[in-house]
Amino acid sequence: MMDRPEPLGQPVQIRALEKSYGGTRILQSLSLDIPAGCFCTLLGASGSGKSTILKLIAGFETPDGGEILVQGQDLGRVPVHRRQIGMVFQNYALFPHMSVHENVAFGLRMRRIPREERESRVGEALRMVGLQEFGKRYPRDLSGGQQQRVALARALVIRPRILLMDEPLGALDRGLRQGLQQQIRDIQQQLGMTTVFVTHDQEEALQMSDMIVLMREGRIEQVGSPREIYNRPRNGFVASFLDDCNFLSLLGRNIGIRPQHLRVGSAALQADHVMVGSVESMVFLGTHRRITLRVSGESMMARLSSENMEEFVVGQEIPVGVFEEDFMFLEKNS
Structure with a gap:
């Protein structure tokens, strides 16, 4: 050596x-x-x-x-x-x-x-x-x-x-x-x-x-x-450069949520913050499914593991939830 x-x-x-x-x-x-x-x-x-x-x-x-x-x-x-x-x-x-x-x-x-x-x-x-x-x-x-x-x-x-x-x-x-x-x-x-x-x-x-x-x-x-x-990305640029990211304004703060942390369907009901979203598209990617949703006029993405067998259809309105422990608090991009 x-x-x-x-x-x-x-x-x-x-x-x-x-x-x-x-x-x-x-x-x-x-x-x-x-x-x-x-x-x-x-x-x-x-x-x-x-x-x-x-x-x-x-x-x-x-x-x-x-x-x-x-x-x-x-x-x-x-x-x-x-x-x-x-x-x-x-x-x-x-x-x-x-x-x-x-x-x-x-x-x-x-x-x-x-x-x-x-x-x-x-x-x-x-x-x-x-x-x-x-x-x-x-x-x-x-x-x-x-x-x-x-x-x-x-x-x-x-x-x-x-x-x-x-x-x-x-x-x-x-x-x-x-x-x-x-x-x-x-x-x-x-x-x-x-x-x-x-x-x-x-x-x-x-x-x-x-x-x-x-x-x-x-x-x-x-x-x-x-x-x-x-x-813990500092701002939206960092968050989105490293991986897909959803951006929300909650609690008076700019917040990022990774798609794998966005809960949908029955999994959303126990989350700290629950919204309603409309399913726009679904794609099967082997290890996971990617679901695009329209929430309060904004497009959001969820990433569900293949173990999650819950089925959705395009156009269906479903609960969408986030837990505060998954929040990424972001500065405004300079």
Whole structure:
């Protein structure tokens, strides 16, 4: 097993980071602390600034203002090749004329690591990603998932203090992506490596992360654990970005209710607040049914587990209830 990197306290500190391209501000005085050993996911739509943060940490771009500190050291004073940062890209960025072994060894050769140690570390990295028998093959001979694992081994072999991953699984099909999600998470936890992972996939972020940073238009909307950010979103944008959400005005407050927490039919009668809704549509989705209702002129969605056998028909008026423990109190979107 690879040596764990040195404990770094709070290894990544971003302070008032600014970046513009062509007069358009991409990052707006952004500040963030990422603890040691944390799997931190930057989540947001395209153009929210996620990948720009990675490029600034890696040194591929220069900030217009602010600073990035690792163990108190300002990275702005450190050349790219001395930052000890591993990077995994969405397109893998493997050298097609090099074998798997040569691709993984490349970073070590550039750092003039002696041959014997280089060979040992390459073998170690390939074993970690399950490709120890693939060293002589070339990228053209590999599947997309195998190429991504080579890219991961190449990033890990230099024993980085920070691992950056920019939409690394976006080009893979769902089944393969889920398997690699677990493998990446297992390796990250095994090494205790601080990881900054970029995705626009909400489910991926919730499954893999210790900490999610939800971004919009160069700003941070909310930071928290997957459970915190899902169950206690700060505003409607956060609530609806992570999953379907119904919005209500009750008790003089803006309230969000997840579809799985909306009770309908007989299950609604014991709820704290009971309304009447008209069934507009029903869709069977295997593990659950999705029911769309019209309640007080507003469209709402309920998600019923397959175990709920109660039947409804389009046009039927049925009780719709919510329990106060399921309320998500929301600020107005800024």
